[in-house]
Amino acid sequence: MAEEVVLLDFWPSLFGMRSRIALAEKGIKYEYKEEDLRNKSALLLQMNPVHKKIPVLIHNGKPVCESLIQVQYIDEVWHDKAPLLPSDPYQKATVRFWADYIDKKIYDLGSRVWKTKGEEQATAKKEFIESLKLIEKELGDKPYFGGESFGYVDVAFIPFYSWFYDYEKCGNFSIEAECPKLIAWAKRCMQKESVAKSLPDQQKVYDFILQMKKHFGIE
Amino acid sequence: MDEVKLFGFWASPFSRRVIWALKLKGVEYEYIEEDLPYNKSDLLLQYNPVHKKIPVLVHGGKPIAESLVILEYIDEVWPHNPLLPKDAYERSVARFWAKFIEEKSHLIAKLYRTDGEEQQEAAKEYFEMLEVLEEHALIGGKKFFGGDEINMVDIAFCSVAHWLRVVEVFAGPKIFEPHKFPRLNSWIQNLKSVPVIKDNLPDTDKMLALLKRWREMLLASKSS
Numbered sequence: 001m002a003e004e005v006v007l008l009d010f011w012p013s014l015f016g017m018r019s020r021i022a023l024a025e026k027g028i029k030y031e032y033k034e035e036d037l038r039n040k041s042a043l044l045l046q047m048n049p050v051h052k053k054i055p056v057l058i059h060n061g062k063p064v065c066e067s068l069i070q071v072q073y074i075d076e077v078w079h080d081k082a083p084l085l086p087s088d089p090y091q092k093a094t095v096r097f098w099a100d101y102i103d104k105k106i107y108d109l110g111s112r113v114w115k116t117k118g119e120e121q122a123t124a125k126k127e128f129i130e131s132l133k134l135i136e137k138e139l140g141d142k143p144y145f146g147g148e149s150f151g152y153v154d155v156a157f158i159p160f161y162s163w164f165y166d167y168e169k170c171g172n173f174s175i176e177a178e179c180p181k182l183i184a185w186a187k188r189c190m191q192k193e194s195v196a197k198s199l200p201d202q203q204k205v206y207d208f209i210l211q212m213k214k215h216f217g218i219e
Numbered sequence: 220m221d222e223v224k225l226f227g228f229w230a231s232p233f234s235r236r237v238i239w240a241l242k243l244k245g246v247e248y249e250y251i252e253e254d255l256p257y258n259k260s261d262l263l264l265q266y267n268p269v270h271k272k273i274p275v276l277v278h279g280g281k282p283i284a285e286s287l288v289i290l291e292y293i294d295e296v297w298p299h300n301p302l303l304p305k306d307a308y309e310r311s312v313a314r315f316w317a318k319f320i321e322e323k324s325h326l327i328a329k330l331y332r333t334d335g336e337e338q339q340e341a342a343k344e345y346f347e348m349l350e351v352l353e354e355h356a357l358i359g360g361k362k363f364f365g366g367d368e369i370n371m372v373d374i375a376f377c378s379v380a381h382w383l384r385v386v387e388v389f390a391g392p393k394i395f396e397p398h399k400f401p402r403l404n405s406w407i408q409n410l411k412s413v414p415v416i417k418d419n420l421p422d423t424d425k426m427l428a429l430l431k432r433w434r435e436m437l438l439a440s441k442s443s
Contacts, residue, residue, distance in 0.1 A: 092291070
């Protein structure tokens, strides 16, 4: 039976980018469907009735929801090429821990940096930089979070690079000044075709956020 | 055989999950009770410098934090009595529900820590979570999420269900009415009959007393 893979997504979504990268790493052909989040498709609502969110990976008609769960699923099903998770249980636990940290801390703090202003933003910015420094420490001198090869934490975190310009402009700071190793890592990842073709242009993301801010009255 | 240690807190649903998983697998471990919230041990802070929280599992000197990450680790190192299905798709579904429950677990703390509108908001969100689980999670008339045996989703849910009954008693609104949630209710009853769970539930009266004390302290410090 031919494999049918569909990805319901939205172009600036950090989470959607993860699945795009994983699918590209494995060389999987799939149909990309852009969702209009103000007008969600019947397919999206049917495939993700609980959260009604993108991304949704549909494999032979069956939906997989939540980006990190999708990446693990992709890695397990197409296991013969470009492994993303390590095979050692302790190393696996470590990468899962950091992916969880990225979602729990970095994502939330980043959101607060562009969504708020004044003192709230100042606090968020400080904590955001601290969280970036922590993850930069975890990277250390390795070329990738996965060591010599691009892995799960790299997939989980590199999408944020497309949002760095937005965070920097909104928060008025330089991520490169604070975390030079992270920027070096990001540029290394961007050399990979799977990453380069999955991430939108930083300026495009920033323009989109400006529109969102106007729309929600956050100036 | 490498030594297994668990840093936990008797009243925490998160560390209870790890206990159930270890007992289910018959893994011998040393349990270290942490004196929360103000007196965390140096060892705990050393093993979990990022979050400084329990539970932390230490296996052969190497620490693992975050209860669901710990459960997956336990399942991989001790594969008998599996916590996740073998099929990749079924596994993704189980992970989805475990994550869903995990994301709502903070509501338990909100229910006993707050009052007024904030508490009502938490109660409403919790109720909606139960509705979602009732409608979507346990389809097919299974005894447990894991089928005839409990798995990771059952463990995650049980920790939340048991704590809800405790918190509900003094924190306010009646969120869980059995007749409104027949599937969840029979799920909870089935879970309570599993020896590993039944024999390892924290004392309800003791928990009520502790949470009541914490609530009084928190609400008093808010108004002062």
